[in-house]
Amino acid sequence: xxxxxxxxxxxxxxxxxxxxxxxxxxxxxxxxxxxxxxxxxxxxxxxxxxxxxxxxxxxxxxxxxxxxxxxxxxxxxxxxxxxxxxxxxxxxxxxxxxxxxxxxxxxxxxxxxxxxxxxxxxxxxxxxxxxxxxxxxxxxxxxxxxxxxxxxxxxxxxxxxxxxxxxxxxxxxxxxxxxxxxxxxxxxxxxxxxxxxxxxxxxxxxxxxxxxxxxxxxxxxxxxxxxxxxxxxxxxxxxxxxxxxxxxxxxxxxxxxxxxxxxxxxxxxxxxxxxxxxxxxxxxxxxxxxxxxxxxxxxxxxxxxxxxxxxxxxxxxxxxxxxxxxxxxxxxxxxxxxxxxxxxxxxxxxxxxxxxxxxxxxxxxxxxxxxxxxxxxxxxxxxxxxxxxxxxxxxxxxxxxxxxxxxxxxxxxxxxxxxxxxxxxxxxxxxxxxxxxxxxxxxxxxxxxxxxxxxxxxxxxxxxxx
Ligand SMILES: Cc1cc2nc3c(=O)[nH]c(=O)nc-3n(C[C@H](O)[C@H](O)[C@H](O)COP(=O)(O)O)c2cc1C
Numbered sequence: 001x002x003x004x005x006x007x008x009x010x011x012x013x014x015x016x017x018x019x020x021x022x023x024x025x026x027x028x029x030x031x032x033x034x035x036x037x038x039x040x041x042x043x044x045x046x047x048x049x050x051x052x053x054x055x056x057x058x059x060x061x062x063x064x065x066x067x068x069x070x071x072x073x074x075x076x077x078x079x080x081x082x083x084x085x086x087x088x089x090x091x092x093x094x095x096x097x098x099x100x101x102x103x104x105x106x107x108x109x110x111x112x113x114x115x116x117x118x119x120x121x122x123x124x125x126x127x128x129x130x131x132x133x134x135x136x137x138x139x140x141x142x143x144x145x146x147x148x149x150x151x152x153x154x155x156x157x158x159x160x161x162x163x164x165x166x167x168x169x170x171x172x173x174x175x176x177x178x179x180x181x182x183x184x185x186x187x188x189x190x191x192x193x194x195x196x197x198x199x200x201x202x203x204x205x206x207x208x209x210x211x212x213x214x215x216x217x218x219x220x221x222x223x224x225x226x227x228x229x230x231x232x233x234x235x236x237x238x239x240x241x242x243x244x245x246x247x248x249x250x251x252x253x254x255x256x257x258x259x260x261x262x263x264x265x266x267x268x269x270x271x272x273x274x275x276x277x278x279x280x281x282x283x284x285x286x287x288x289x290x291x292x293x294x295x296x297x298x299x300x301x302x303x304x305x306x307x308x309x310x311x312x313x314x315x316x317x318x319x320x321x322x323x324x325x326x327x328x329x330x331x332x333x334x335x336x337x338x339x340x341x342x343x344x345x346x347x348x349x350x351x352x353x354x355x356x357x358x359x360x361x362x363x364x365x366x367x368x369x370x371x372x373x374x375x376x377x378x379x380x381x382x383x384x385x386x387x388x389x390x391x392x393x394x395x396x397x398x399x400x401x402x403x404x405x406x407x408x409x410x411x412x413x414x415x416x417x418x419x420x421x422x423x424x425x426x427x428x429x430x431x432x433x434x435x436x437x438x439x440x441x442x443x444x445x446x447x448x449x450x451x452x453x454x455x456x457x458x459x460x461x462x463x464x465x466x
Pocket of ligand 1: 020022051098100101102132133
């Protein structure tokens with residue numbers, strides 16, 4: 001299993017500021033951004049004015065999903081100063097490629113562009129990868145500037161390499177290999193905590209294009225909130241789920257044109273009762289009943305599915321008291337609680353949908369049209385179990401998150417998840433508002449349902465690669 005599948009890529013949760021200056025190698029910064037993102041980093045890009053003439057901000061914005069910082073004298077839409085927000089929240093600043101001019105400006109503390117300004121303003125580690133003509137690199141001015149950055153400022157210098165240069169000559173000055181720059185960033189950050197996990201404090205996200213009504217005509221069933229298993233008439237076994245993630249998914253699906261059934265257990269957020277069909281439940285048993293009813297018109301062996309996609313975001317209790325007391329228990333009697341495992345609702349739904357019996361044997365044709373099933377796996381610490389869960393439950397996607405992590409999980413407005421797919425590709429998303437996580441998930445659901453319809457209802461579900 002790769003680190004990415006485990007959800008523990010080496011820059012998971014980090015905000016990396018990528019400063020690009022006006023070298024012919026600026027195009028390589030695009031690939032560097034992708035490598036940093038592949039390690040789990042949330043990347044925000046700063047461009048010097050010359051760099052913006054080599055590679056336009058649009059490419060960086062589309063890939064980083066953050067507006068690119070180019071203008072020192074412009075404020076963010078919310079009034080904050082962009083390069084200061086980046087300086088204050090980034091885990092590291094990487095300047096690659098760094099020009100001879102930029103090294104000179106930086107060595108002298110001249111904050112004339114957003115890259116130098118951010119470096120001057122940050123207490124985060126700075127990693128610099130110079131790139132230039134060979135004679136520019138060996139010039140004493142450049143060498144003394146590099147030495148000052150390294151020795152006086154403590155910056156990590158990823159030295160340029162020898163090889164053919166843009167001038168047509170050969171010599172030392174080529175930007176270091178990109179993996180070497182990534183390794184330098186990883187090494188600098190190893191053993192340190194994520195500096196600012198709160199997405200609201202970080203640089204803003206680029207406004208996302210409003211999603212199309214790509215779920216029009218689809219019936220999406222979403223479960224949200226935490227179940228409560230009664231111990232007696234006043235006490236229960238519950239969990240910390242607030243329903244924020246599930247409700248965000250229901251609202252996002254509604255906005256994309258879906259007909260939504262929201263089965264809500266205990267929640268502490270407002271429900272879209274005017275736009276969705278909302279079914280309130282309390283226990284795992286009630287949730288099971290409501291779910292089977294919404295999906296298949298009740299228990300039994302249905303031939304058709306009444307839904308297109310199910311997103312099981314509810315936190316379902318794994319255990320329930322065997323014999324809930326009919327009257328309030330009193331302290332003097334003591335209490336010895338016997339618990340039993342509750343049914344695995346997602347696995348049961350998947351079995352029914354795939355035409356399998358309780359033993360996993362195929363007893364009839366899968367329900368048609370084939371629905372798309374998404375589960376959530378709340379873990380603490382390692383996400384290693386998530387890939388096993390994906391297979392064991394027989395779902396199409398499993399959204400795994402570490403609920404013990406700052407800014408992620410119960411009650412927060414943000415979440416950092418890894419989306420594991422039964423079709424191979426898994427994707428680790430950066431820390432994002434739950435509504436954005438919902439939309440990224442629904443991007444996949446909508447694409448998979450379109451592929452299902454295009455392939456005909458008997459063909460296997462293919463998830464569309466994005
Ligand atoms: C085609 C072209 C390629 C260049 N490549 C480099 C380069 O690789 N390294 C460098 O230090 N300067 C290079 N320069 C010069 C810089 O663009 C110039 O010094 C500029 O002022 C740098 O601004 P900045 O450091 O603010 O980005 C190049 C210029 C041109 C026209």
